[in-house]
Amino acid sequence: MFDGFDVFDIETPGATIHGRRGGSGPPVLLLHGIPETHLMWHKVAPRLAEKYTVVATDLRGWGDSGTPPSTSDHEPYSMRAIARDQIEMMRILGYQQFRLVGHDRGARCAYRLALDEPDAVTRLAVMDVVPIGDVYNRADRAFSLSYWVWSFLAAPAPVPEQFIKAAPSVLVDFMLDTWPEVKDAFPPEVRAAYVKQFSDPAKAHAICEEFRAAATVDYQQDEADRGNRKIACPVLFLWSQRGQVAKLYDDPMAIWREWADDVRGEPVPVGHFIPEEAPDETSRQLLDFLG
Numbered sequence: 001m002f003d004g005f006d007v008f009d010i011e012t013p014g015a016t017i018h019g020r021r022g023g024s025g026p027p028v029l030l031l032h033g034i035p036e037t038h039l040m041w042h043k044v045a046p047r048l049a050e051k052y053t054v055v056a057t058d059l060r061g062w063g064d065s066g067t068p069p070s071t072s073d074h075e076p077y078s079m080r081a082i083a084r085d086q087i088e089m090m091r092i093l094g095y096q097q098f099r100l101v102g103h104d105r106g107a108r109c110a111y112r113l114a115l116d117e118p119d120a121v122t123r124l125a126v127m128d129v130v131p132i133g134d135v136y137n138r139a140d141r142a143f144s145l146s147y148w149v150w151s152f153l154a155a156p157a158p159v160p161e162q163f164i165k166a167a168p169s170v171l172v173d174f175m176l177d178t179w180p181e182v183k184d185a186f187p188p189e190v191r192a193a194y195v196k197q198f199s200d201p202a203k204a205h206a207i208c209e210e211f212r213a214a215a216t217v218d219y220q221q222d223e224a225d226r227g228n229r230k231i232a233c234p235v236l237f238l239w240s241q242r243g244q245v246a247k248l249y250d251d252p253m254a255i256w257r258e259w260a261d262d263v264r265g266e267p268v269p270v271g272h273f274i275p276e277e278a279p280d281e282t283s284r285q286l287l288d289f290l291g
Helices: 079-093 105-116 132-137 141-146 148-154 159-166 168-178 188-198 201-225 244-248 252-257 279-290
Strands: 006-011 016-023 027-031 053-057 098-103 121-127 235-240 263-268
Touching: 006 079, 016 079, 027 079, 027 105, 053 079, 079 105, 079 201, 098 105, 098 279, 105 121, 105 201, 121 279, 132 201, 141 148, 141 244, 148 159, 148 201, 159 168, 159 201, 168 188, 188 201, 235 244, 235 252, 235 279, 252 263, 263 279
Parallel strands: 027 053, 027 098, 098 121, 121 235, 235 263
Antiparallel strands: 006 016, 016 053
């Protein structure tokens, strides 16, 4: 897994960022979703590394990256703060501009980074999300029942943290067993790594803080940008044909077109975990798009 990739831990002003780097060519940064770590890219990263220098990291609070203390307003776990770690890490590695790919939570970090640092991101790919502001503005009964994780993890501390501490594998296995269509997409060692981070009280708290920030700081920042700023680079949007994005939004592509002028993409006939369930199609789409 990740043969030929180097492991790194880089100190940024905000947090230590853990990741791997391999390949050669123009840089591409890969960001993971919930309940994953950078390991979610283990089937896609080596294929991209044939053409690009691929950097795959754990977000602040996840995997083997740092868990800096939070504050009452949750700002240290806002997507803006998490994105700052990633751009500082890329600059330390020597990359002033790069292509950026994110799935789920990583996609939310990615579009925030592209909005805040338009000169840094030359191409942006987001998978199976719509922006946080649109999530909350369009939330209804169907959302509250299907995306209950958003409310559960954003509940006041220490309630969700204590429930997670009691049975971390229950939450992770629920996601990995019910959200995908391809049920064997997660090798045992990868699944174990995903459970491990939820078994760490500091990680569990950080993950909850990220969802609390989504409901407050991230939402406010999205609404401040709505109609005032757009993503400057070309955008690829892939979504699960059988997942919640397709069920909740009649035209999710139209939502992204409100945020960028150059958007392309299509649904993929798998569940939520597109890179792990459909690595061949994911790799093909990315290689076609990233240029």
